[in-house]
Amino acid sequence: MPLLPPSLPMLFRAFGKKQLRLLPAVVVLGLASAVLEGFGIGLIIPLLGIIMGHGDAAGMAGFSAVLQHVGASLSERDRLIVISIAILGSILLKNVFAFANTLLTTFIYGKASHSIRSALSERLLRVGYPFFLRQSPGRLLNIISNESWRASDAIQIVLSAIVSASAAIILLAFLLLLSWRMTLLVTLGLAGVQIAHAILSANLKGPSRSVASRNSHLASQMLHLVHAGRLIRIFGQESREKAIFDTASDAVRRASFVLLVRQGALPPLTEVLHAVLFLAVVIGAWLAQVSFPLIIAFVILLYRLQPHMRALQGSWSQLQGLSGSLEEVTWMLDPSGKPQPPQGDGPFHGLRQGIKFDDVTFTYSGTDQREVVLHSATFEIRSGRSTALIGRSGAGKTTIVNLLCRFVEPDTGRILVDGSPLDGIDASQWRRHIALASQELELVDGTIFENITYGQDAATADDAERAARLAEAHEFIERLPLGYDTVVGYRGINLSAGQRQRIALARALVRDPDLLILDEATNAVDGLSEAAIVETLKSRAGRRTTIVISHHHSTISFCDDVVILSGGRVKKQAPFGALASLSMDELYQHEPSVTPGGAGAKRRRGEPAK
């Protein structure tokens, strides 16, 4: 049986070297206060000796005899005063050390909880994006908001266990110095209690895991209630959702009850066992005719030892009870088995010739069906031109954007940027040259100015206004009482969908990127505004590369090229001018008869179009 939960070492690593360096101080303070406590209790032997008129060391050996000689040269009265002062002094100093220890452990606890949360956020920010496609948001939320606190509690439990262990070791050493026979009896008894306790607390792991998984489920339900407020109301599902939530909440209650009952049974049980041990020692000492002051000192030491031993056992069972939470936190902290962030460290200074998808195939991993969503896609995006990416719903357009932004990587094939593989380029340098406005990218909970300049710390109010004008957002922003200082609320809840889209577009335009990607970025914008936005985009044409995804003909009308997708396959790539007269439906159904190079040509040779 491992002494500590296997997840603890990783937690301590997250904890930081600086804080770890403080741990010896915790041990030293714990030991020092225990030494003072043991010493103070030991001095009771000569004190009682004087009071009871047994001032000599008859019947005593070893350390007890040494203590019995403390102040032996003084008169009885002076000795009594000196010993009393020494006892009081040691109690006082012991409590000063104990308080210093409390301060230190509280400081370390605070730092530990912060370090764990910080490490969790670091992991979330650095992990490869596909992680979010596979994991339940409820689970992630539960780990950060609930389990991270429990992991911090585990660290505090370990710290107080260190203090208790230090005290127990010292008090046992004092017991040993007083009588090795009685100490042997005590140690055997304590070992028995410890074994009984360990066996009982081993069955806390299951309920602890059950609490963690039910908490994840409950967090998912909470997220659902927050996000689906309109859906639930319009379909009149309040009662049903309430019942589902209550079931999830009650499952947490029931799992926690089982855990707490099992945990709660341990302290009374160990207290009874300790009491049995205590009595056994007293009776044993009496039977062995140990001197009375020695028995008193031994019993007091034993009495003081018990809370530390019980605290140690309590720490053990608490750690077992927290094992589900610890496993969840260490799972999130552990980089192994998680998608890596995009690799590659090549520099990128700007797009010159263009981007080529070369036979790219892609499947979203982690889904049960694992359907191929992009089949051998080959097409080009010319630099300084606008390319419309069109196709019916589910054709794979957003997947292409995900690949371009390196949120996901191709299974086979390559994406070439100016002839170099994209996966060899440093992802953050590449992304600095891209801006994405998409129906899925949210606004941040801040002001309109903060949203427009998100990721552009150097952007001024003028820059923000210029971008807002280009995105047809300036007018409505100016009409708001607080203008650019208006707080948009969580996910931009205080704005209309069209207003949110225009701010998101301004956020993309303020970067003036090499590659602007608009994925259904204006589908909620009114016709007039959209026409003006298209004019803006036209003015960028020839200067910057733009990819536009839309189901509206008007939105793609200014594009130079069009790539038509169907069922994850590139059906056609052509200059848009040649097909501009066709409606969107006709474009979607267009057969790959005149494909200048690229995927269509390849298929004509080998593979029928789907």
Ligand SMILES: Nc1ncnc2c1ncn2[C@@H]1O[C@H](COP(=O)(O)OP(=O)(O)OP(=O)(O)O)[C@@H](O)[C@H]1O
């Ligand atoms: N995270 C995901 N996990 C699994 N499959 C996904 C995921 N995202 C998309 N898909 C699947 O990939 C296919 C292509 O989806 P994609 O979002 O690229 O389509 P789209 O052409 O952008 O559609 P729309 O016009 O509706 O936005 C679809 O069949 C979809 O079900």
